Amino acid sequence: MNKEKLANSLIFSQLRTMWLVLKHTFTKADTVQYPEQKPYLAPRYRGRIVLTRDPSGEERCVACNLCAVACPVDCIALQQVVDDDGRKRADFFRINFSRCILCGFCEEACPTYAIQLTPDVELAEYDRQNLVYEKEHLLINGPGKYPDYSFYQQSGIVIAGKGKGEAEQERPPIDIKGLMP
Amino acid sequence: MLTDLATIDSLFYLAATVAVIASLKVVTGSNTVHALLYLVVSLLAVAVCFYLMGAPFAAGLEVIVYAGAILVLFVFAVLMFGLGKDETINAPKSKSVANMFGAMLLAFALLLELTVIINNAQIQQTLQANVVSSKAVGIMLYGPYLLAVEIASFLLLAGLLAGYHYAKPDVQGSQL
Amino acid sequence: MMPEMLWKLLEITIIIALLIPMAAMLVWVERRVIGIWQDRHGPNRVGPFGILQSLADLLKILGKEDWIPPFSDRLVFILAPIIGAICVLMSFAVVPFSPDIGVSDLNIGLLFFLAMASLAVYSVVLAGWASNSKYALLGGMRAAAQTVSYEVFMGLSVMGVVLLTGTFNLREIVLAQSEGWLIQSQFVGFFIFLVAGIAESHRLPFDLPEAETELTAGFHTEYSGLKFALFFLGEYLGVTLISAMSVVLFFGGWLMPEPLSAWLPPLVWFIIKIMCFVMFFILLRTSLPRPRFDQLLKFGWMVMLPLALLNLIVTALLRLTGVL
Numbered sequence: 221m222n223k224e225k226l227a228n229s230l231i232f233s234q235l236r237t238m239w240l241v242l243k244h245t246f247t248k249a250d251t252v253q254y255p256e257q258k259p260y261l262a263p264r265y266r267g268r269i270v271l272t273r274d275p276s277g278e279e280r281c282v283a284c285n286l287c288a289v290a291c292p293v294d295c296i297a298l299q300q301v302v303d304d305d306g307r308k309r310a311d312f313f314r315i316n317f318s319r320c321i322l323c324g325f326c327e328e329a330c331p332t333y334a335i336q337l338t339p340d341v342e343l344a345e346y347d348r349q350n351l352v353y354e355k356e357h358l359l360i361n362g363p364g365k366y367p368d369y370s371f372y373q374q375s376g377i378v379i380a381g382k383g384k385g386e387a388e389q390e391r392p393p394i395d396i397k398g399l400m401p
Numbered sequence: 402m403l404t405d406l407a408t409i410d411s412l413f414y415l416a417a418t419v420a421v422i423a424s425l426k427v428v429t430g431s432n433t434v435h436a437l438l439y440l441v442v443s444l445l446a447v448a449v450c451f452y453l454m455g456a457p458f459a460a461g462l463e464v465i466v467y468a469g470a471i472l473v474l475f476v477f478a479v480l481m482f483g484l485g486k487d488e489t490i491n492a493p494k495s496k497s498v499a500n501m502f503g504a505m506l507l508a509f510a511l512l513l514e515l516t517v518i519i520n521n522a523q524i525q526q527t528l529q530a531n532v533v534s535s536k537a538v539g540i541m542l543y544g545p546y547l548l549a550v551e552i553a554s555f556l557l558l559a560g561l562l563a564g565y566h567y568a569k570p571d572v573q574g575s576q577l
Numbered sequence: 578m579m580p581e582m583l584w585k586l587l588e589i590t591i592i593i594a595l596l597i598p599m600a601a602m603l604v605w606v607e608r609r610v611i612g613i614w615q616d617r618h619g620p621n622r623v624g625p626f627g628i629l630q631s632l633a634d635l636l637k638i639l640g641k642e643d644w645i646p647p648f649s650d651r652l653v654f655i656l657a658p659i660i661g662a663i664c665v666l667m668s669f670a671v672v673p674f675s676p677d678i679g680v681s682d683l684n685i686g687l688l689f690f691l692a693m694a695s696l697a698v699y700s701v702v703l704a705g706w707a708s709n710s711k712y713a714l715l716g717g718m719r720a721a722a723q724t725v726s727y728e729v730f731m732g733l734s735v736m737g738v739v740l741l742t743g744t745f746n747l748r749e750i751v752l753a754q755s756e757g758w759l760i761q762s763q764f765v766g767f768f769i770f771l772v773a774g775i776a777e778s779h780r781l782p783f784d785l786p787e788a789e790t791e792l793t794a795g796f797h798t799e800y801s802g803l804k805f806a807l808f809f810l811g812e813y814l815g816v817t818l819i820s821a822m823s824v825v826l827f828f829g830g831w832l833m834p835e836p837l838s839a840w841l842p843p844l845v846w847f848i849i850k851i852m853c854f855v856m857f858f859i860l861l862r863t864s865l866p867r868p869r870f871d872q873l874l875k876f877g878w879m880v881m882l883p884l885a886l887l888n889l890i891v892t893a894l895l896r897l898t899g900v901l
Contacts, residue, residue: 234865237864237865238861238864241614241860241863241864242614242864244614245613245614249612249613249616249618250616250617251618253618432650434650434703434706435652438703441699457684457685458685458688460685461688461689461692461745464692464695465691465692465695468692468695469692469694469695469696469698470695470728473695473698473699473702473724473725474721474725476699476703476721477702477718477721505656512663535685535745
């Protein structure tokens, strides 16, 4: 393309751009009047983090620390305890939302679907300390996005009321000292 | 009263005084950019002098060409080569508030004068009477002074060519 | 003698008192209109339609710390925004608003406008220098090169108008257009004037002195509070001024063709025309990207300068042969 042609196409493209922008005078605004009118947030939107329970109402979190490891800003802190019934749970579970960037890595790292992000973005506080959420603030009374999943019913770990081989998709343990095939 | 004071003569002398003082500050100051600013004030004062002598065209050109274009280039050059820093190290650094007001006072005097001129119908009438119109300037330039204009334009052309020559890239075909 | 002078002073005061709030309103108008063109709402909370947004911004900016950097050149730092605002306000002195409104009928009105436009660059250059910071200095140097270049074409482009009307007096230029607006014969001149005007007032797409993406805020990086507001005032008054000058020089000022002129008073027609230009400036800002600095200067010297000279020569020839 020679130089005159280039100049012509340049001027033409400027005029075309201006015309296209001018046409937007009559298009509807994509934004909404926020506090009165809420925007639609998809169910998988990455907002405030919650800890879910399994269908039986017990905590899903086994405090494996994978979320804390995955967290790029190190805003998750927790400690594991093992209860008498064999269940593992978090002694404390703390998320500092003033550091959290809502990236969702913790949700992807979680082996038990315990930690989940919700479509709630209204996290503003006047006091920064109020953004540090403890376990009781994080825990909700439901299974979240995976209503049927229960980690302890899938895994082979022994807890009170479920012995070896009683999990779903699990066969009873083989008696290796017996003679029957 | 202000209007009684505002005769053409007195205004002319005021502007001339401003020009002289500003010019003195140009050569006595230690800071390059400040000196250039004083030069601008001086040129503006000279423009007012031209206007008061009935040559508004010359006054306009004085402001546009000298104060507006050439001195901007001067300032540009000073910024470019960072002259300000080198010599303020050796120069005596006076920190008194007094030299802050110098430039302000001079510029304010000019502003006052301009307002008075614009608002004074009597002065306006006298100015209109013996005004040199732009047409007259043109006829003079392209009549009796044609040779001078041509010589000046040749000089400018030579300057233009020299500037182009210096700015030309060393390697043939590279970007200008 | 005295009452006449008082009247004049009153007229000046009224014009300034109307211009400055208008510039503030322009900030709001610009934000709203850009919002509409970008499929947003824009500021619409303060007052009806957000009309008081500028007032809120002003109150906020007054409440801010007016910081003068300790490393700056104090005097020049304070002087720079004042020069900018004053130069633009002075230019309005020669603008004829309507048959009987206008501060001064200077017989070199057009030259006065060009002179003030060329002095206004000091504001930016000095702000850049006095801030003593790299971004500001780069912005100031860009402003100097850009303004000195585009001033040349601006002056040349209006010379066609002067040729056709035979006067530098803006009021007489308007009156000379009662037969027909000068845009008919001076379209090229108008185009060059408009582009040069955008470059002179540092508006997008030619806002390289303050280019946010490269120089944080360019020449006013170090400014805050009231001084920053003065820069803003100067910029928006500059937009109004360039619009007003385009209307005066090429679109017949307050004049309108026969049936329309009786509908509204001349001043209102003048303001309507100005607003059209302001809208055009805002449209330019929304739609066009910023060129690189060398592209800007190249475009100026290699396209605009020959075009302006050609326009002048052709106009002179046509004038000589009696076509125009």
